[in-house]
Amino acid sequence: xxxxxxxxxxxxxxxxxxxxxxxxxxxxxxxxxxxxxxxxxxxxxxxxxxxxxxxxxxxxxxxxxxxxxxxxxxxxxxxxxxxxxxxxxxxxxxxxxxxxxxxxxxxxxxxxxxxxxxxxxxxxxxxxxxxxxxxxxxxxxxxxxxxxxxxxxxxxxxxxxxxxxxxxxxxxxxxxxxxxxxxxxxxxxxxxxxxxxxxxxxxxxxxxxxxxxxxxxxxxxxxxxxxxxxxxxxxxxxxxxxxxxxxxxxxxxxxxxxxxxxxxxxxxxxxxxxxxxxxxxxxxxxxxxxxxxxxxxxxxxxxxxxxxxxxxxxxxxxxxxxxxxxxxxxxxxxxxxxxxxxxxxxxxxxxxxxxxxxxxxxxxxxxxxxxxxxxxxxxxxxxxxxxxxxxxxxxxxxxxxxxxx
Numbered sequence: 001x002x003x004x005x006x007x008x009x010x011x012x013x014x015x016x017x018x019x020x021x022x023x024x025x026x027x028x029x030x031x032x033x034x035x036x037x038x039x040x041x042x043x044x045x046x047x048x049x050x051x052x053x054x055x056x057x058x059x060x061x062x063x064x065x066x067x068x069x070x071x072x073x074x075x076x077x078x079x080x081x082x083x084x085x086x087x088x089x090x091x092x093x094x095x096x097x098x099x100x101x102x103x104x105x106x107x108x109x110x111x112x113x114x115x116x117x118x119x120x121x122x123x124x125x126x127x128x129x130x131x132x133x134x135x136x137x138x139x140x141x142x143x144x145x146x147x148x149x150x151x152x153x154x155x156x157x158x159x160x161x162x163x164x165x166x167x168x169x170x171x172x173x174x175x176x177x178x179x180x181x182x183x184x185x186x187x188x189x190x191x192x193x194x195x196x197x198x199x200x201x202x203x204x205x206x207x208x209x210x211x212x213x214x215x216x217x218x219x220x221x222x223x224x225x226x227x228x229x230x231x232x233x234x235x236x237x238x239x240x241x242x243x244x245x246x247x248x249x250x251x252x253x254x255x256x257x258x259x260x261x262x263x264x265x266x267x268x269x270x271x272x273x274x275x276x277x278x279x280x281x282x283x284x285x286x287x288x289x290x291x292x293x294x295x296x297x298x299x300x301x302x303x304x305x306x307x308x309x310x311x312x313x314x315x316x317x318x319x320x321x322x323x324x325x326x327x328x329x330x331x332x333x334x335x336x337x338x339x340x341x342x343x344x345x346x347x348x349x350x351x352x353x354x355x356x357x358x359x360x361x362x363x364x365x366x367x368x369x370x371x372x373x374x375x376x377x378x379x380x381x382x383x384x385x386x387x388x389x390x391x392x393x394x395x396x397x398x399x400x401x402x403x404x405x
Contacts, residue, residue, distance in 0.1 A: 005290065006030045006093065010079060010131065011101030012072075013057055014039050015240050016147060016223065016282055020099065022230035022237065023283040024290070025070045032073035032093060033057075034086075035102070038123075039240075042109070048244035048382040051256065051374045052226065055236050063236040080126040087134045090142075097143040097290055098135070102127045103196065107151070108333070108387035109246040110193035117192045124196035125203075132207045143214045143293040144204075145286065150221045150275045150306060150344065152198045154188025155336065161343040165217065165302025190336055191389070201300075208300045216289045220282065221275030221306030221344075224251040225363060226370055228280045239279070241370060243378065245385035251276065251315055252367060253383075258325030259371035260378050267385065268332030270313025271339030275306035278357040288352045304346045307356035322364055335389035 012021040012033030025031045037057065043049045055063070061072050073093075079086045079102055090098075103124040104110060110120040128146070135142045153162050167185045170178055184205065187198035200217070207213045231239045242248045243256040254264050277285075285305045294301040316327050332338075350356075357363070 004028050004030060005096040006032075007290065008032050008034055008090075008093075008095045008098045009101065010034050010098060010127070011039075011103070012074075012099075013037055013060075014101055014105070015242065016279070017099075017101040018060070019228040019231050019239050019279060020101070020283045020286050021072060022064060023228060024287060025064065025072055026068060026230055027287060029290075031070075032075065032089075032095070034075045034077050034079060034089070036076055036078040038078075038104075042104075042247075046244060046246060046382070048246070048379060049377070050240035051243050051371065051377055052238045052241040053235075053374070053377070054238060054240045059236055063234055067233055067237075079130055080123045083130050083134065086130055087137055090134050090138045090140070094138075094140055095142055097145060097293070098131060099286060099290075100128065100131055100144060100146045102131075103147075104193065106247045107191035107193040108385055110196075111191050111389055112246065112387040120192050121196055124193075125199055128200045128203055132203060132213060135213055136207065136211045141214070141296065143216070143290070145216045145289045146200060146204065146218065147286075147305075148200060148217050148219045149194060149197045150219050150304065151190060151194040152187045152201065152219060153185060154190060155272065155274070155340045155342055161345045162304070164304050164345055164348055165219070165300070190334065204300045212296050214294050214296055214298070216294065216301045216303065218285065218289060218303050218305040220285075221277045221304075221309075222249050222251065223277055223279050223282055224249060224367070225279040226252070226367060228283055241374070243371075244382040246387055248383075250274065250312060251319075254316055254319040254325075255323070255364060255367045256371040256378070257383065258319055258323035259368050260375045260380070261325075262380060262383055263328035264316050264319055264325045265384065266313060266316045266327055266329050267334065268329070269338045270311065270316055270329065272312045272336065273309055273340050273342040274312060275304075275309050275342060275344055276359070277306050278363065281307055281354065281357050284354060285349055288349060288354060292352055301348075303348045304344050305349065306344055306346055307354075308358055309342050309344060310359070318359070319364070322361065323368060330384075333385050333388045 011017040013035040104120045189195040
């Protein structure tokens with residue numbers, strides 16, 4: 001194991017943040033979670049709690065201490081609004097690394113209303129900028145690891161594999177000289193949420209160029225699965241399982257729908273191709289990023305944090321064959337092409353030692369078993385996606401009897 005590090009996990013109460021905090025603690029690092037518990041407040045707002053019964057933060061931390069002997073610190077700070085408190089805790093505890101999960105992470109939620117759009121922009125961009133500004137003001141050499149999204153690229157392809165952040169181009173000067181350059185791969189965000197992640201990239205480039213902040217930006221695919229080795233240790237450590245139309249990720253949503261006897265709802269034709277990663281690989285990738293920081297004078301390091309790509313319709317058919325669930329094709333609430341191809345490079349994580357987890361039947365059944373175990377907690381009225389990208393859209397909402405449309 002690499003040298004023990006002091007690590008802040010911003011947003012460490014969330015779907016990716018909580019298992020990451022436990023995993024890095026288990027690896028021997030000194031972990032402090034900073035979170036304003038906003039995701040729990042959004043549960044209250046949407047009246048759609050996690051399918052799994054997640055415990056209060058105090059219970060989670062006490063359970064981890066009881067089982068592992070490791071303490072995880074916690075500060076309730078809104079880093080988008082409370083800059084001075086953020087700076088103070090950085091100055092006092094002097095972390096070696098900061099992992100930034102503290103952004104509103106759902107594209108549908110970001111498109112729900114003007115209020116949601118404004119909240120997503122204010123929260124996400126201010127949180128990112130405040131962290132960067134505090135690192136510089138502290139004078140400390142802190143490695144920032146940010147969880148971004150594959151969605152910054154959009155979901156089309158130019159007939160090539162999407163590179164890891166940077167694109168080699170050739171320009172011709174006025175004198176006719178051909179000059180090779182490397183630029184950020186052009187972004188094409190598909191929602192307000194994805195737009196904030198695209199803006200994050202520009203903030204990272206600036207602070208890296210101007211202040212030599214060491215930054216790793218992880219463009220993550222859609223996460224599936226629920227538990228990791230650590231969250232399986234005790235039901236009090238269970239990770240959240242979002243199934244509602246705003247926060248439920250597509251494969252988990254399919255598996256949950258089939259488990260509770262609800263139609264497997266495919267948006268549009270299902271011809272969309274997406275990048276995927278299992279939650280266990282998410283925490284492993286974060287660990288690898290922490291263990292392989294860029295040098296102080298290196299540019300922003302960008303990894304494509306995904307392990308495989310799949311067409312949505314194929315996933316629905318796979319889940320249907322596995323579970324016997326019926327498929328329902330409903331109107332697509334998103335403004336996107338009916339079909340797309342997606343080819344992505346992920347060579348950097350493979351070179352660091354990642355052994356990817358792929359869509360194995362056992363792991364799919366594990367998610368289905370969790371959904372069945374807690375099926376009594378499901379509110380079927382919260383399953384349909386009701387957020388739309390344009391005012392004239394009316395997404396279809398199937399009932400349990402509709403079946404294939």
